[in-house]
Structure formats: structure tokens, C-alpha cells
Amino acid sequence: MIADITSQALACRDGAQALAQMDTEARRALLHAMAARLDARGEAILAANARDLEAAAARGIGAAMLDRLRLDDARLAGIAEAVRHVATLPDPVGQVTREEVRPNGIRVRRVRVPLGVVAMIYEARPNVTADAAALCLYAGNGVILRGGSEAIHSNTAIAAALKEAIAAAGLPEAVLTLVADLSRDTMVRLLQLTDIVDLAIPRGGEGLIRFVAEHARVPVIKHYKGVCHLYVDAAADLDLALDLLIDGKTSRPGVCNALETLLVHRDVADAFLPRAAAALRARGVELRGDAASRARVPDMAEASEDDYAAEFLDLVLAVRVVDDLEQAIAHIRRFGSDHTEVIATGDEAAARRFTAALRSAVVMVNASSRFSDGGELGLGAEIGISTTRLHAYGPMGAESLTIERFVVEGEGQVRHPLRATDS
Secondary structure: OHHHHHHHHHHHHHHHHHHOOOOHHHHHHHHHHHHHHHHHOHHHHHHHHHHHHHHHHHOOOOHHHHHHHOOOHHHHHHHHHHHHHHHHOOOOOOOEEEEEEOOOOOEEEEEEEEOOEEEEEEOOOOHHHHHHHHHHHHOOOEEEEEOOHHHHHHHHHHHHHHHHHHHHOOOOHHHEEEOOOOOHHHHHHHHOOOOOOOEEEEEOOHHHHHHHHHHOOOOEOOOOOOOEEEEEOOOOOHHHHHHHHHHHHHOOOOOOOOEEEEEEEHHHHHHHHHHHHHHHHOOOOEEEEOHHHHHHOOOOEEOOHHHHOOOOOOOEEEEEEEOOHHHHHHHHHHHOOOOEEEEEOOOHHHHHHHHHHOOOOEEEEOOOHHHOOOOOOOOOOOOEEEOOOOOOOEEEOOHHHEEEEEEEEOOOOOOOOOOOOOO
């Protein structure tokens, strides 16, 4: 099987070279055809997903994972629409990002080109099969998809629909390769194909991402967890802050852009915390706070240091009262994961200080953490969120699947001209 993954990766690389020669309109047409196939195969995809859900429930998989695994008519329609939306985005391939003429007359351009072959390692999320395929192919890359066993039927059904469109476009089907052998040995081999695979992107739990990072020899985009904070400033509109809190924590608690910690300025804690606690508890949220928080909400559980570092992915929220903006920033620097931070404030100076002082991939002012998403931020679909500072940082779309190279044009210039006396 290990020899098979090498052969599959080589075939994907060859397919990517053919794909990279397609012009913008041809790649857009391919994506529209892929979306149409998802619509046409919807019944089969949902039936496959039902098999996965039944098996996952029997294995005792948790609610957060089940939510990520579950498809229905609306979610499947959303997946197809995301593929169509990617096709409407500016084409990053061939984009000139900088151009200049040097003093010696050579013309230097920086031009975006495809990465080559992207290995996508993920668990539970069957939408990633379509999202990753759309983004990689639109950016001219081949993609190798290695999903988890819990979504094997869903991923296979989605990939089969997408491959129908790829074949109809006259491309090698291997440009989208779904790995059937889910053994760890095969995954490790894939991650070590340095001459074939150009980038690995893991999406899933922290354990999966650390495993990929520790075993890969190819570059890896890492995002271990999302410990996202909301800081309610002294100058916050408390109605607005409450809306951000409820949406960020309860709209979908099992995702990485959900809020995990609430920080409240002491000057508004008396007015805000009891109200926030009542609203959250009405929605089933368990609260764990420091002494100052529990003084204002006496039946709140005590928070530990581990709670402030936790990605709960559940209806649990850590709470802390802070003396000022600087203490909030210090808390986030200590416990944050460089994912997403939110400030609720009417003070422009406080907002500027918050956004400048934190290095997280996404920093928001008076907007829900749930907007920390490629689709919501205009990328179409999202192949992942990078919290490592490689060539991409934050939500990644098609442009993040290209790199800049130099194209140089001259008229015979040489760096060290020969002198007449040279022989």
C-alpha cells in the first residue's frame, strides 16, 4: 500500500501539470461542473453520510464531531454553492503582484503560480472534500485527500461526484486523489514525499495536527486549536457585546472560531456579567470563572488555569474579570492560540491598541468571532486556517495555494560584461 501512495502522488503531480495549463475560464467551468455534479448526486451523498453517522454514533463519537460529520439538504446545497463561489473569485494564477524595471534595464515581475500538489489530511468534515478540491483545482494544484475513517462513505461519494466533472473536462482524474488506505503508515509515507508533495494541510483535532507536524518532511500549515476570546471593554455597548457573546459561543460551539473565554472590564462587570450568565445558561452554557466573576455570579463554577487554555468545543465558557485593556491583552497573550480575538468597544483608541498589540491571525472589533471563516471573509471556501507564519496566516483560500516567483525579461544584459582584453 505504501508503494501505491507513491504512485498515486506521482499521478496527481502529472495531473496538476495538465491542470496548470488550463486558462481561467476553463478552470471556472470545471468548478461549475463540479458543483452541478454535487447537486445531481445529492441523494447518494446523503445516503452515504447517513451510513457514516450511524457508525459514528455506534462508536460513541462526541456531539461536536457528529455535528461536523453531519450533512443534510441545506449543508449539501451550501457545499455546492461554496464551490460555485470559488469560481467567481479573481484568479490568483498568473497574477502580477509587483513589477519594476531595474537600473540596468531588466524588467522584474513577481507572478503567482500554483504550489503543485497539496496533501489534505482531515477528519470528520466531509465538506472539506469539496472545499479543498475546489480551492486547489482553481489555483492550479493537484490535491490528495486523506479523510478520516468516520467519514469514509461521505468522502468517497463526494469525491466520485467531483471526479465525474474532472473526467468530463478531459483532465486526468488523479488530479483529485482520495486515499482509500487509511493506515497511519500510508499517511506517514504521504507526508514524507518531499519530491512530490509541496504542502500538507491538516484539519482536525489537536492530536491529528501534532501527528502530522511531527511526522512530515514536507511543509505543514498548522493550526492546533482555537482558543478565541471576547473582551468586553469599559466603553462597550453592552447590548452589542451580549449579541457577540451569544453568537460566538452558542451558534455552533463545536467549531474552531467559537468563543472559549470571556474577559470583562471590571467597570462594566456588575452590569454585564449577571445578564450574560442568564442569557448563556438559558442556552445550556456552563460557566467557569475567577473569583471576581463568581462574586458577581455566585453559582458559577471555579475556573482553573487549564480552563483558560482550553478549546472546549462545547457549551462551556471560561470567564474572567480584568482590571483594564492591558490585563486583557496580557491574558490573551498567555492563553491564546493565535486564532481569533474580539473586542467589544466604542473607544477607537482601545480598538487600535487591541488590534496592534495582539498577533492573532484574525482580530475583530465589534464583530462575532464566527466571521473568522474563509467564506465569510471573502475567500469563497476555506481550505484551513493557518496560525503558523509561513506564506499564509489566517483563513486560507485559493490565493494562499499559490506562491510568487520571479519572471525576468531583458535585452541581453549580463552581470559581468567581458572586456575587450579578455580571452
